[in-house]
Amino acid sequence: MRQVAFHRGPLRAFRVGMPRIDHFPFDVWNRLEARRWRRPDHHFGYSDPAGFLPLRELLCVYLKASRGIHCTPQQIVITSGSQQALFLLSTILLAPGDCAWMESPGYRGASGPLRAAGAKVFPVPVDAQGLDVAHGVAHCPQAKLAYVTPSHQLPLGVSMSLPRRLALLAWAAQNKAWVVEDDYDSEYRYTGAPLASLQSLDRDGCVVYVGTLSKVMFPGLRLGYMVAPPALAESLVQAKAVMDRHTAIVPQMALADFIAEGHFxxxxxxxxxxxxxxxxxxxxxxxxxxxxxxxxxxxxxxxxxxxxxxxxxxxxxxxxxxxxxxxxxxxxxxxxxxxxxxxxxxxxxxxxxxxxxxxxxxxxxxxxxxxxxxxx
The missing domain is CATH 3.90.1150.10 (Aspartate Aminotransferase, domain 1)
Structure with a gap:
């Protein structure tokens, strides 16, 4: 398995995937965390593996307003970064030997978990309209999962066109396959209206939406989340519990306060x-x-x-x-x-x-x- 890259040493041009940390209000964050540390409650025990409920409720409101996603708190699972979400999905949704579509070029942090789960990764080309769905259908129609970055393809930067999105969803529904939508930096769109998420177009419960706080806050926070179809959510919660019980609770609580008080x-x-x-x-x-x-x-x-x-x-x-x-x-x-x-x-x-x-x-x-x- 090829190494997943990580940042080495101090910041320098032109480091990729890095938000502007000096813009983050650490004084506010420190105050919110300190307030929670001063007032420990029952959440400081073994908490809900799905995550801090007030945070999941706030994410529902945020995702509906910003990405057109309609979900309940019970569909959201808080993870230790989106990387953990990708590993959980690869493990739960695929059996060893199953085929999975992967954008190529694409995010190695996604292909790694797929291969670790024993999946056969099928590289699918990317053009100006995003993932070439017709190529995947023609050469690997039996795939059980497709991993995509439709809002901002990594690394080429293209957005998946509406016809491609609809074709991908139609293939997934017809073949009872899963689509993992990695929406890693959709907050940062500089021209035109925000693009609707793939999940917002899904009418058959095929799409699992993966989000992260690494790009909008800072990567070291290690907070991410999944929005799963209702039929899948409980299985992912149980898998999360087996993996690490739950994500660290105080950062979740501080993030809920950060959102609720308007800082986010x-x-x-x-x-x-x-x-x-x-x-x-x-x-x-x-x-x-x-x-x-x-x-x-x-x-x-x-x-x-x-x-x-x-x-x-x-x-x-x-x-x-x-x-x-x-x-x-x-x-x-x-x-x-x-x-x-x-x-x-x-x-x-x-x-x-x-x-x-x-x-x-x-x-x-x-x-x-x-x-x-x-x-x-």
Whole structure:
């Protein structure tokens, strides 16, 4: 199993998947946690494995308003990050030898749990409309699960078109398959109206929605959640209980207070504006300094920007050269499934994180990248 990447050392350009931590109101968070520590109650024992009920109730309201999701608190399971959710789903929904569709290129943190569960991962290509459903149907119609990032595909940044979404749901309903919708950064959409979730279109109980607080708050918090169809929810709660009883209770309680007191909504609005400014700075910097070297992919959402080489550069060589000069350059090939066929090959390029990168560091990173690409 290929290693799931993690952040090493202090922040530097162009670290991917990283929110702007210096924008987070840690003083407020510390106060909310301290208040809970001062007033321990019965929740400090072995709590409900589904999670803190007031938090699940608040998430229902938030998800309906922001993602069009209609659910009850009993459908939500709080997890120790979305990564745990993906592992639980891989274990519960699949038997060893079952086939699962996986976007390629795609998130290695999803393919890892699928393979750990003994599934046969079938790489499905991604184009400008998202996952190529017709390719999956033609070459692996027997799959029991499809993993997708429809709002903002990782790493290419495209959004799944409505016809593709409907085709995926129709295939899942017809074949009694599950669709895992990883909605990892939908809070950060900078142009146009927010996209409806895939779950909001599901009429057959096929979609399990996975969300995370890592991108909107900070990754070290390790809080995520699943919204499961009613028929599946109790099985996931029991699996969660077997795995680790429940997620740490005080961060859940503090998050419930953080949402209820309005801090969550204010933080999202503030960071969305900040992220948009830094996205604009990166796009302008590439256009002015590296336009002959790089072509930007979709830039309407997320924390990262996909950029394709205009010349014949080798991704790994560029990445290693950047790291030697203190700049992180994530190759798109990092996200490719090693067993994927020619249909899944994406043009060479890089994924560049921008949300957490200060303007001066970003400018320095672009200078370093320019020297590398020009062979200087």
């Amino acid at each position: 909504g204010r933080h999202i609005r503030r960071t969305r504006d900040s992220n948009a400014e830094r996205r604009d700075a990166l796009v302008r910097g590439i256009a002015s300094e590296l336009d002959e070297q790089l072509a930007c992919g979709p830039a309407d959402s997320g924390l990262d920007l996909c950029a394709y080489f205009r010349g014949g550069h080798d991704e790994e060589t560029v990445s290693r050269a950047g790291l030697a000069q203190g700049v992180e350059l994530r190759p798109l090939g990092h996200y490719a499934d090693p067993l994927a066929g020619p249909a899944c090959i994406a043009p060479p390029g890089l994924l560049l994180g921008f949300a957490a990168i200060p303007p001066a560091e970003m400018a320095h990173g672009l200078q370093v990248l320019g020297r590398i690409l020009r062979g200087r």
